[in-house]
Amino acid sequence: MPKSVTLKDVAAKVGVTSAAASMALSGHERISEKTRAAVKQAAEDLGYVPSSAGRALRSQRADAVALVVPNSSAHVFGHLYFMHVLTGMSTAANAHDAQVIVSTNADTSNGGVAYERVMRSRTADGAIVTSAAIDDHHVEGLVASGLPVVLIGNYPHLADAVSVGIDDVAATEQLVEHLVTEHGRRRLLHVSGTLDHQTGIDRRDGFLRAAEMHGLTDVAVIEGDLAEESGAAAVEQVLRERTGDERFPFDGIVFANDDMAVGGLAVLRRAGVSVPGDVAVVGFDDFGFARVTTPGITTIRVPAEEMGRIATERLFDLVDQRPGGRAHTELGVEVVLRGSCGCDPERAAAPGPTHSH
Amino acid sequence: MPKSVTLKDVAAKVGVTSAAASMALSGHERISEKTRAAVKQAAEDLGYVPSSAGRALRSQRADAVALVVPNSSAHVFGHLYFMHVLTGMSTAANAHDAQVIVSTNADTSNGGVAYERVMRSRTADGAIVTSAAIDDHHVEGLVASGLPVVLIGNYPHLADAVSVGIDDVAATEQLVEHLVTEHGRRRLLHVSGTLDHQTGIDRRDGFLRAAEMHGLTDVAVIEGDLAEESGAAAVEQVLRERTGDERFPFDGIVFANDDMAVGGLAVLRRAGVSVPGDVAVVGFDDFGFARVTTPGITTIRVPAEEMGRIATERLFDLVDQRPGGRAHTELGVEVVLRGSCGCDPERAAAPGPTHSH
DNA sequence: CTGAAAGCGCTTACAG
DNA sequence: CTGAAAGCGCTTACAG
Structure with a gap:
C-alpha cells in the first residue's frame, strides 16, 4: 500500500511551508500567482488529495x-x-x-x-x-x-x-375515490401496513375516511406488515372465511403497498378470482413491481428519489x-393507472402470456 | 447544535489526563481498576463518543x-x-x-x-x-x-x-442446456448485455458455446444494454423482420438479465405470442422482477448480497x-425454474388474472 | 510505574 | 506582507 501524499510533500517539492501550500491550493490571495501555480502543479504531479481526517479534524466538519x-x-x-x-x-x-x-x-x-x-x-x-x-x-x-x-x-x-x-391520507383517499367513482366498487378491503408506523396509520385512515365519505358499509381492514407474504396471507384469510357459494366477498382491495398487492394478486390468481373482473386491486409506492405484473398494478407513485x-x-x-x-x-404524488383496477383496457384486454393458439 | 464531548471533557471530570482517559477506555492494564471505572462512568454520563476524525488521523485508518x-x-x-x-x-x-x-x-x-x-x-x-x-x-x-x-x-x-x-459462461450454458434438453427448443435468440462489460461477453459466450455443443444452427444474438426497454426493442426488431406468415422465428429467448426479459415479455404478450407456448423465455439475476411477472421468469439466481x-x-x-x-x-449460482420456460406447470396452468368467469 | 509530549494532516489566527 | 505556531481529538512512545 503506497504511502499517501501529504501537503508537506507538496510543500517540500516547491520549497514552501505546508501552510503556504494550503493557501495556494485554496487560491488564497496572499500567495503569489507564481507560487500558486507551482504548488498546484506539484500537487497534481504527486497525486495529492487532502486527507479527509486532517481536514475534518481541523474544520470540525466531516463533509x-x-x-x-x-x-x-x-x-x-x-x-x-x-x-x-x-x-x-x-x-x-x-x-x-x-x-x-x-x-x-x-x-x-x-x-x-x-x-x-x-x-x-x-x-x-x-x-x-x-x-x-x-x-x-x-x-x-x-x-x-x-x-x-x-x-x-x-x-x-x-x-x-x-x-x-x-400526504398518505389524501393519496389513499384518491385511490378509493377512483375505485368507487370510476369502477363502481363498494365492498372494499384494506390490507394495511404495520400500525406502529405512521404511514400504516395514515393510509388506513385515508381508506376509512374515503369509505365513509362514500357511504360504503361493506368495508374491512386486515393488518399486514408490507411484506409480499403478508398480502398473500390477508387474501388467503378472506378466502378461508368466506361463506360457501360466495365468489369473493370484496370487489376491491386497497393494499397499503405494492409488495403486498403482488402477494395478494398471486393468491387471487391461483384461487381463480379474476383481477380486475371480480376484484379490483390497487397498491402504493410504484418502485417497480407494480409495473411488471400482469395485470399491472394501479398505484400511487411515491417520489422516493x-x-x-x-x-x-x-x-x-x-x-x-x-x-x-x-x-x-x-x-405531491401521482396516481398511476394500470390494469388491476380495470383501467388501461388496451393492456388488460391483451392476450395473457399463457394464452394458447 | 450541541458542542461535542471530547476525551478532554471526560478526563477533566475524573481529574486525569486525556491520555489516561484514553487508556482507561481501551482497557489498558496500566490504569487502575478504580480509575478505569470512573472514566467509563464519566464517559457514559457525558455521552462521550470518540471523534472519528481524531481517531482516523491518529491511527491512519478511517474504519x-x-x-x-x-x-x-x-x-x-x-x-x-x-x-x-x-x-x-x-x-x-x-x-x-x-x-x-x-x-x-x-x-x-x-x-x-x-x-x-x-x-x-x-x-x-x-x-x-x-x-x-x-x-x-x-x-x-x-x-x-x-x-x-x-x-x-x-x-x-x-x-x-x-x-x-x-461463472457467467457456465450459468448461461446451463440455461441453454435446460431449454434444449427439457423443452426441446433449438431456435434460440440471445439478447446480450453491453459487450463492453465482461458479463455481457461471458453470458453471450456461454450462449454460443452451448448452442454449438448442441449443434444448434438457428441461433442469433442481438446486443442489448440490460435495460427493460432494450429487451423490448430486441423483440420488436425480431417481430418487424420476420417473414410474412411466420409466427415467431425463435422458440426460445435467452435474455442476459431479467429486466430485458420483462421488457421482452411485455412485447410478446402484446403481439399475441405465447410464453412459453410459442417462445420459452429465460433471464438472469433474480433480484425480484422475475418472481412477480406472469409467467414467472426462469432465471439464474445471482447471489449479490x-x-x-x-x-x-x-x-x-x-x-x-x-x-x-x-x-x-x-x-455458485442456482437455476430458478419458473413458468416462462415451460416448467412449473402448476403456476403456468393456473388461470391468468384477466381470465373471465 | 506514571506524567505529559509528540504527532497524525490540515488551515487559520497570530507574531514578527 | 510573510513565516511559522497553534490546535482540532486522539493514542502511543517517550521521558522522568
Whole structure:
C-alpha cells in the first residue's frame, strides 16, 4: 500500500511551508500567482488529495451525511425504496462535495444505537432517518439532541423536526375515490401496513375516511406488515372465511403497498378470482413491481428519489445553519393507472402470456 | 447544535489526563481498576463518543469501506443489484465496526474520478468496485496503485486483482442446456448485455458455446444494454423482420438479465405470442422482477448480497494485510425454474388474472 | 510505574 | 506582507 501524499510533500517539492501550500491550493490571495501555480502543479504531479481526517479534524466538519436505516425496518433494507432515497441523497451530496454513509443499525451493544454513534462521533455532519417506527425513542432522542437530522415521512409527535413526506391520507383517499367513482366498487378491503408506523396509520385512515365519505358499509381492514407474504396471507384469510357459494366477498382491495398487492394478486390468481373482473386491486409506492405484473398494478407513485434529494438539501441547510423554511415539506404524488383496477383496457384486454393458439 | 464531548471533557471530570482517559477506555492494564471505572462512568454520563476524525488521523485508518458505482453503470444505480451488494457489505462492515460509504462517481472535474479521491483522501480504507466496464482505465489505475480494492465480477485483464464473482459462461450454458434438453427448443435468440462489460461477453459466450455443443444452427444474438426497454426493442426488431406468415422465428429467448426479459415479455404478450407456448423465455439475476411477472421468469439466481459480503471480507483482509487466499473467489449460482420456460406447470396452468368467469 | 509530549494532516489566527 | 505556531481529538512512545 503506497504511502499517501501529504501537503508537506507538496510543500517540500516547491520549497514552501505546508501552510503556504494550503493557501495556494485554496487560491488564497496572499500567495503569489507564481507560487500558486507551482504548488498546484506539484500537487497534481504527486497525486495529492487532502486527507479527509486532517481536514475534518481541523474544520470540525466531516463533509458527509448518513442515511439511517432503523432496526425496526431492517427487514425492508434491501428494498428498492432505500435505493431510490440513496440515489436522491447522492445527487444532493455530490452537489455539496459530501460523502454518503449508509448506517444500518446493527450495534445496539453499548447502550446506544449505531446511528447515534455516527452522529456523535461526527463521522457524518447530519443524518436522514426514514421508516422509523412511531415509538422509536432513539429517533426522538436524536432529534431532541439538536444534531442535524431530517426525517423522511410524517411524524406528528415530532412536530418540530424537519421532515419531508407525502400526504398518505389524501393519496389513499384518491385511490378509493377512483375505485368507487370510476369502477363502481363498494365492498372494499384494506390490507394495511404495520400500525406502529405512521404511514400504516395514515393510509388506513385515508381508506376509512374515503369509505365513509362514500357511504360504503361493506368495508374491512386486515393488518399486514408490507411484506409480499403478508398480502398473500390477508387474501388467503378472506378466502378461508368466506361463506360457501360466495365468489369473493370484496370487489376491491386497497393494499397499503405494492409488495403486498403482488402477494395478494398471486393468491387471487391461483384461487381463480379474476383481477380486475371480480376484484379490483390497487397498491402504493410504484418502485417497480407494480409495473411488471400482469395485470399491472394501479398505484400511487411515491417520489422516493426526490424525497431523498430534498431531505438532503434540507439537511445541508441545517448543517450550514441556513434559516430553514417550513419544518415539513410535503411532496405531491401521482396516481398511476394500470390494469388491476380495470383501467388501461388496451393492456388488460391483451392476450395473457399463457394464452394458447 | 450541541458542542461535542471530547476525551478532554471526560478526563477533566475524573481529574486525569486525556491520555489516561484514553487508556482507561481501551482497557489498558496500566490504569487502575478504580480509575478505569470512573472514566467509563464519566464517559457514559457525558455521552462521550470518540471523534472519528481524531481517531482516523491518529491511527491512519478511517474504519470505512466504500462502494464504488462507476460512471459507466450510472444508469443502473437505483437498481436492486446495488442494494443487495450494499446489504452484504453492511453485514461485513458492521462486523468490523466500519462504516459503509456509497460513492457514485459524479466528480470527474479535477482530472480524477470521485472514487479515486475517496481512496486517496483516506475517507475509506478500501473500496468495492462493481459493474466496471472492461476499458475503464480508472479501475485499472486504482488496482495498480496498490490501494485496497476488491472487484465484483470477472476481470480477465486484471488477473492479479482480488475479485469475487460467478461463472457467467457456465450459468448461461446451463440455461441453454435446460431449454434444449427439457423443452426441446433449438431456435434460440440471445439478447446480450453491453459487450463492453465482461458479463455481457461471458453470458453471450456461454450462449454460443452451448448452442454449438448442441449443434444448434438457428441461433442469433442481438446486443442489448440490460435495460427493460432494450429487451423490448430486441423483440420488436425480431417481430418487424420476420417473414410474412411466420409466427415467431425463435422458440426460445435467452435474455442476459431479467429486466430485458420483462421488457421482452411485455412485447410478446402484446403481439399475441405465447410464453412459453410459442417462445420459452429465460433471464438472469433474480433480484425480484422475475418472481412477480406472469409467467414467472426462469432465471439464474445471482447471489449479490453474498458477493457484497464476501468482497467486503476480502477487502478487510487486504486492509489488515492478512495474507489473502486466491485472487478470485467464485460463488455458485442456482437455476430458478419458473413458468416462462415451460416448467412449473402448476403456476403456468393456473388461470391468468384477466381470465373471465 | 506514571506524567505529559509528540504527532497524525490540515488551515487559520497570530507574531514578527 | 510573510513565516511559522497553534490546535482540532486522539493514542502511543517517550521521558522522568
